[in-house]
Amino acid sequence: MTNIKTVNGKKFVSFKTKIVLCVLFALIMGLISSFVAFEVGVIVVDEFFLSEEAEAERDVELYQSFVEFVEKHDVASTDTKKFDEWISQYDDRVYLTVYREDKVFLKDFEISGDEVIPPDKVPEDSGNNGNDDYSFIDNALGEGNLYSNYDRTIYSVAFKDGVCAVTIGHEYSQVYTTIVLCISATIFFVVFFSITSGFNNHLRLRVKNLSEQVSQVSGGDLNKPITLDGRDEVTILAQDIETMRSTLVDKIQSESNAWKANQELITSISHDIRNPLTSLVGYSDILHNKQYTSQKECESYLNRCHEKIYRLKELTEELFRYSLVFGAPEVQVNCTDEDAAILLGQLIGEPLAELKSDGADVASTILINNMTIYVDALILKRVFDNLFSNINKYADLQRPVVASVTKNGEFLNVKLINYIKEISNPVESSKIGLKTCERLCKSLNIEFSYLEKKDKFTAEMLIPIVKITEKPIKEQL
Numbered sequence: 001m002t003n004i005k006t007v008n009g010k011k012f013v014s015f016k017t018k019i020v021l022c023v024l025f026a027l028i029m030g031l032i033s034s035f036v037a038f039e040v041g042v043i044v045v046d047e048f049f050l051s052e053e054a055e056a057e058r059d060v061e062l063y064q065s066f067v068e069f070v071e072k073h074d075v076a077s078t079d080t081k082k083f084d085e086w087i088s089q090y091d092d093r094v095y096l097t098v099y100r101e102d103k104v105f106l107k108d109f110e111i112s113g114d115e116v117i118p119p120d121k122v123p124e125d126s127g128n129n130g131n132d133d134y135s136f137i138d139n140a141l142g143e144g145n146l147y148s149n150y151d152r153t154i155y156s157v158a159f160k161d162g163v164c165a166v167t168i169g170h171e172y173s174q175v176y177t178t179i180v181l182c183i184s185a186t187i188f189f190v191v192f193f194s195i196t197s198g199f200n201n202h203l204r205l206r207v208k209n210l211s212e213q214v215s216q217v218s219g220g221d222l223n224k225p226i227t228l229d230g231r232d233e234v235t236i237l238a239q240d241i242e243t244m245r246s247t248l249v250d251k252i253q254s255e256s257n258a259w260k261a262n263q264e265l266i267t268s269i270s271h272d273i274r275n276p277l278t279s280l281v282g283y284s285d286i287l288h289n290k291q292y293t294s295q296k297e298c299e300s301y302l303n304r305c306h307e308k309i310y311r312l313k314e315l316t317e318e319l320f321r322y323s324l325v326f327g328a329p330e331v332q333v334n335c336t337d338e339d340a341a342i343l344l345g346q347l348i349g350e351p352l353a354e355l356k357s358d359g360a361d362v363a364s365t366i367l368i369n370n371m372t373i374y375v376d377a378l379i380l381k382r383v384f385d386n387l388f389s390n391i392n393k394y395a396d397l398q399r400p401v402v403a404s405v406t407k408n409g410e411f412l413n414v415k416l417i418n419y420i421k422e423i424s425n426p427v428e429s430s431k432i433g434l435k436t437c438e439r440l441c442k443s444l445n446i447e448f449s450y451l452e453k454k455d456k457f458t459a460e461m462l463i464p465i466v467k468i469t470e471k472p473i474k475e476q477l
Contacts, residue, residue, distance in 0.1 A: 041180030
């Protein structure tokens, strides 16, 4: 598989990498958001729910609730089941301690099932007798240091069997911590799934947009380009679809141009053929019906018929050459490295020498270095044959025919210039030969152009140079 480094002018990043980065980013942002939420939650809880004022207010509410419960249910100081019933209202998060008479067993009610040991069953000796679950305290209601190490508020409660000292505490900090943790965890998941869902939605929208654009192309709308965004596999897919669309547009345009060119050719050729053919039919009818008055007039008609026949021959040959070039889907080329001086010297020098031997005024200048061009010599020869064929037919050979080859940057500039001869009965040309040259040059990556201005015709080619040497050559014909 080809290693893709850039996509749409940017460094390629695969879906796998994007997903990993997205998950890592979502995790980091989720953890940061969760941590911030937890810290803020702790501050809020400490400030509003676990402050000294809030704790004291909650203690008072619990004391009032316990007093109302004792009065309502006529609870005795040893009725642990009733104590459990009251504690269960607060999800076992309340601590209750009851002090009785001068020798009292202290016990916190943390969960249901705990018991208060009555005074008559409390061991007589001080201490805990090896049991860490209870302790025996003297002078519970007297003065001394019983409460000096105990930070709970002591309330007096009138039980059924007498007044006792009671301390009531609670443990709600764990509840608030759990709530803060739950909120923090919720924020973590919300942030995490928001980021990952956003990434998925972005990808889904890109695929949906690409699908809609492909549907438009398949529906026949080939003029709207495919949008290229991103740098991942979707972008590669979009590039491939855009390449197919562009290729299809170019092919359709090429076929349209070819069809238009063929239509123009047929119109032009039919016009060119119709004129001499009409004249030829007329002259042949005159000769066949012997409607001439003298032998000289008969010979004149025969000469005109001869001219029209050769004109038809030229047109059919041009049409045949055109069909060879434009009938095939593409011109088959076999390019090789050629010495520019030698090849162009032959292709230009030999036809000019023939024109010169026929009495034409020719001039040629080839000023080039040793250069190499990458062309198909046979196809390039067909180009020059067409050009010099036009010179033979249409040029005024009494005026200069000029050929030149010069270096123009990274190209060889080849020019053929001639003057157009005056014709008494000019016939509009279909320019099949020039169209053939244009098609052949295109197959060789050569830029071809021509210009007809008044009585002067110029054909020009720009041939790419593939290699240049140091030694200069000057050839003058």
